[in-house]
Amino acid sequence: MEAISTFDMLKIGIGPSSSHTLGPWRAAEKWLVELQKKVAFVDVIEVNVYIYGSLSLTGKGHATDYALMLGLSGQDPEYIPIENIHTIINRINEEKFIELDGKFTISFNPEKNIIFKKEFLPFHANGMTFEAILFDGQKLKTTYYSIGGGFVVKKEQKRAKKNIEIFNSFPFPIANGVQLLNYCKDQDKSISEIVLENERSLRTDKEIDTELNRIWDTMLDCMYTGCHTEGFLPGGLNVRRRAFEIHQKLKENNPYESSKEWLFSIRNTTVKFRQILQWVSCFALAVNEVNASLGRVVTAPTNGSAGVIPAVLMYYMVIENHEADFTQIKKFLLVAGEIGSIFKKGATISAAMGGCQAEIGVSSAMAAGALTEVLGGTPEQVLMAAEIAMEHHLGLTCDPINGLVQIPCIERNSMGAIKAINAAELALNSNPEEAKVPLDKVVNTMWETAKDMNSKYKETSKGGLAVDVSFTDC
Numbered sequence: 001m002e003a004i005s006t007f008d009m010l011k012i013g014i015g016p017s018s019s020h021t022l023g024p025w026r027a028a029e030k031w032l033v034e035l036q037k038k039v040a041f042v043d044v045i046e047v048n049v050y051i052y053g054s055l056s057l058t059g060k061g062h063a064t065d066y067a068l069m070l071g072l073s074g075q076d077p078e079y080i081p082i083e084n085i086h087t088i089i090n091r092i093n094e095e096k097f098i099e100l101d102g103k104f105t106i107s108f109n110p111e112k113n114i115i116f117k118k119e120f121l122p123f124h125a126n127g128m129t130f131e132a133i134l135f136d137g138q139k140l141k142t143t144y145y146s147i148g149g150g151f152v153v154k155k156e157q158k159r160a161k162k163n164i165e166i167f168n169s170f171p172f173p174i175a176n177g178v179q180l181l182n183y184c185k186d187q188d189k190s191i192s193e194i195v196l197e198n199e200r201s202l203r204t205d206k207e208i209d210t211e212l213n214r215i216w217d218t219m220l221d222c223m224y225t226g227c228h229t230e231g232f233l234p235g236g237l238n239v240r241r242r243a244f245e246i247h248q249k250l251k252e253n254n255p256y257e258s259s260k261e262w263l264f265s266i267r268n269t270t271v272k273f274r275q276i277l278q279w280v281s282c283f284a285l286a287v288n289e290v291n292a293s294l295g296r297v298v299t300a301p302t303n304g305s306a307g308v309i310p311a312v313l314m315y316y317m318v319i320e321n322h323e324a325d326f327t328q329i330k331k332f333l334l335v336a337g338e339i340g341s342i343f344k345k346g347a348t349i350s351a352a353m354g355g356c357q358a359e360i361g362v363s364s365a366m367a368a369g370a371l372t373e374v375l376g377g378t379p380e381q382v383l384m385a386a387e388i389a390m391e392h393h394l395g396l397t398c399d400p401i402n403g404l405v406q407i408p409c410i411e412r413n414s415m416g417a418i419k420a421i422n423a424a425e426l427a428l429n430s431n432p433e434e435a436k437v438p439l440d441k442v443v444n445t446m447w448e449t450a451k452d453m454n455s456k457y458k459e460t461s462k463g464g465l466a467v468d469v470s471f472t473d474c
Helices: 018-038 053-057 064-072 084-095 160-169 177-187 191-200 205-227 243-250 259-267 273-292 308-320 326-346 360-374 379-391 409-428 439-452
Strands: 011-014 044-052 097-100 104-107 114-117 127-134 139-146 296-299
Touching: 011 018, 011 205, 018 044, 018 053, 018 064, 018 127, 018 139, 044 053, 044 064, 044 097, 044 104, 053 127, 064 084, 064 097, 064 114, 084 097, 177 191, 177 326, 177 379, 177 439, 191 205, 191 326, 191 360, 205 243, 205 259, 205 273, 205 296, 205 308, 205 326, 243 273, 259 308, 273 296, 273 308, 273 409, 308 326, 308 360, 308 409, 326 360, 326 379, 326 439, 360 379, 360 409, 379 409, 379 439
Parallel strands: 044 114
Antiparallel strands: 011 296, 044 127, 097 104, 127 139
16 A cells, blocks of 8 residues: 655645646656666767657646756756746757756757657556667666656556555554544544654654645745736636736735735735635635746645645635644644545546546545644544545546646636535534445545546546637637
């Protein structure tokens, strides 16, 4: 069974897609490390990257080519200054050279050396093959698969044995919801307490807190940026940023100069009932507008669904509990990460494999469960909330227009956030013993639905809105 940490489910990276941007970026980094173990860069005369399936069909809209170039250049998606992205890409396109890992310059023409191939590789819909051609004519090839949420694997899974060993070393190895609830009952602990014990087998308390703080700061900065940036999103669909205008209508004249001061300002804003929905939508839209413009976000569990969890956590902090601090943020993120890992183990978080139910559906379930715990729900109610949220996303397709994570993706984050809040309220006002559908059943149903779903509705831009609404209509 796979060992998955909270920090695997919540990763800091660059938009617009965890599977189509962050995954290929990380794959390029992995390949460079592997290549340097075999040969010196000085022996390489050409590098090619072949991308397949969903990566190829929607790769241009998802900036897969950008990600590959940045990864091959040795840039880190967690730390690269956003303003440097286009500078690096433009230089490669104009000069037709690339610095492998920032160390060795070779000729590289993106139009020639990044090859989009529409056929699908059998292992996964998001396949890519890196090829190095040496002076002696030898070709070194390695294939990677981006399986969603920024996770990258090889087909042979060489690290599978080590991963199982890590999983078995956890004090509470969790494969599904039933096991999680049993640990909570046996130990008389909350879900966040059980998850924290597992994280402690990987990191110190200081490291855990530092990383969770960094994740929350990134989420907060992302919402702040989205709420303070106007104009249109890149890509040609002429989608206007809406978070800015919504924020302008909602905010009061409380002064602030930073994202943390902004949070304090919102907490002191008078909020009417209808405005609660508007604030939640604003937060979610803000994140995914930043994501769609190659900004820095937190995959939760993917980039395409990155707005749901920050929006629901902000709802808790500015509507439900003005006294909430890092203690509640930590609980929220730990629970969200664990619920996401249960879906990844039992189904998928890849839209190319499962449609948007695997992205927005999972993120809504993660947020619903997390909100339920910080609102005082029992472990049974937490999983009930996650089940309710996913139950009402089953069958959701992934049909981005022109392969861009804009329509319908951005709005879906606001819908997923609202559903998460609703699911939490339903669970908190229900008796879990009377629940008809346990979480594990809905995880299994989601996977069965994913396997039955026609491939044209799985992030290929071959069905749904992607074909019924033409690029020229926008």
